[in-house]
Amino acid sequence: MAEKMVLSEDEALELVAFLVTAARTQVDEAAEYGPLRLLTAAGRLAELIAERVSPETRAFLMGPLKQIPDLAVRTTDPASYVAALDAVCRAVGEHLVAHFGLDRTSS
Amino acid sequence: MNSVLEAIRTRRIARALTGEPITRSELEEVLKAARWAPSAGNRRLHRFIAIQDPLTLKLLRMVTPGMFQRPVAIVVICVDRAKAESFGMRLTAKGLFIDVGTAAQTMLLAAHSLGLGAGVVTSFSQAAVSAILNAPEGLSPEMFVCLGHAAPTQPAGMPTRGRVTWQSLTQWERFTP
Numbered sequence: 001m002a003e004k005m006v007l008s009e010d011e012a013l014e015l016v017a018f019l020v021t022a023a024r025t026q027v028d029e030a031a032e033y034g035p036l037r038l039l040t041a042a043g044r045l046a047e048l049i050a051e052r053v054s055p056e057t058r059a060f061l062m063g064p065l066k067q068i069p070d071l072a073v074r075t076t077d078p079a080s081y082v083a084a085l086d087a088v089c090r091a092v093g094e095h096l097v098a099h100f101g102l103d104r105t106s107s
Numbered sequence: 108m109n110s111v112l113e114a115i116r117t118r119r120i121a122r123a124l125t126g127e128p129i130t131r132s133e134l135e136e137v138l139k140a141a142r143w144a145p146s147a148g149n150r151r152l153h154r155f156i157a158i159q160d161p162l163t164l165k166l167l168r169m170v171t172p173g174m175f176q177r178p179v180a181i182v183v184i185c186v187d188r189a190k191a192e193s194f195g196m197r198l199t200a201k202g203l204f205i206d207v208g209t210a211a212q213t214m215l216l217a218a219h220s221l222g223l224g225a226g227v228v229t230s231f232s233q234a235a236v237s238a239i240l241n242a243p244e245g246l247s248p249e250m251f252v253c254l255g256h257a258a259p260t261q262p263a264g265m266p267t268r269g270r271v272t273w274q275s276l277t278q279w280e281r282f283t284p
Contacts, residue, residue: 014169017169017170017235018169018172020232021170021172021232021235022230024232024234025172025231025232033230040172040175041172069263070122070175070262071122071175071262071263071264071265072266073266076266
């Protein structure tokens, strides 16, 4: 597996700034915005790195990770929201297994 | 329908903007409109910071988790806390923040009338924004009015929680026991 930089210093700073300021704004904002902000951060990271990652990771970033609408929140339909998050998390797990070759490792 | 009601009913928050710039004169028209917004006691405790510099806009977006759009201009609505205190107002007085809303709504309608896209954002770090703008102590940034041209495709808005009508929002006269 090739190790390469997929994020520049400017881009990394942008994400750090987002996360730190989101921690502050979340103190005052509705709790349901917590997952939304984390997903926004994940989405921004995905956009920043998409052109520099493997085709498989790019497909994951542009596919399953984008399945939850930008402004989706829990309260409208909690069960569906959690199910959608679980689906994305499942896709994360499956991509990790494939990317790191766990399915090709003999136990 | 008269043009004011038409504008009120057709205005929408733009959460996706194109990169097309807006002119200085368009931005000035939006600011001129804000000057006519209602202000509690006509005290005018608000200040507007107008930004078109691309790098400043980029840095502001970095510290604004609630900003989905990429505006080509931002008007930051600030409360002049020092001036408010000079009137003997507590800094938690609701009028200070109601006036932020009236200024913002006036700017949104002005932008809409000019064919611009606009949206408001409050999810930002006031400390970080103050640092980026070199804002003097006593001036607190409270709301962004993000401006540009609305993209043809907009992300779905926050879902409504039940059908909202003017009747569902209104109680006539007194509540019955």
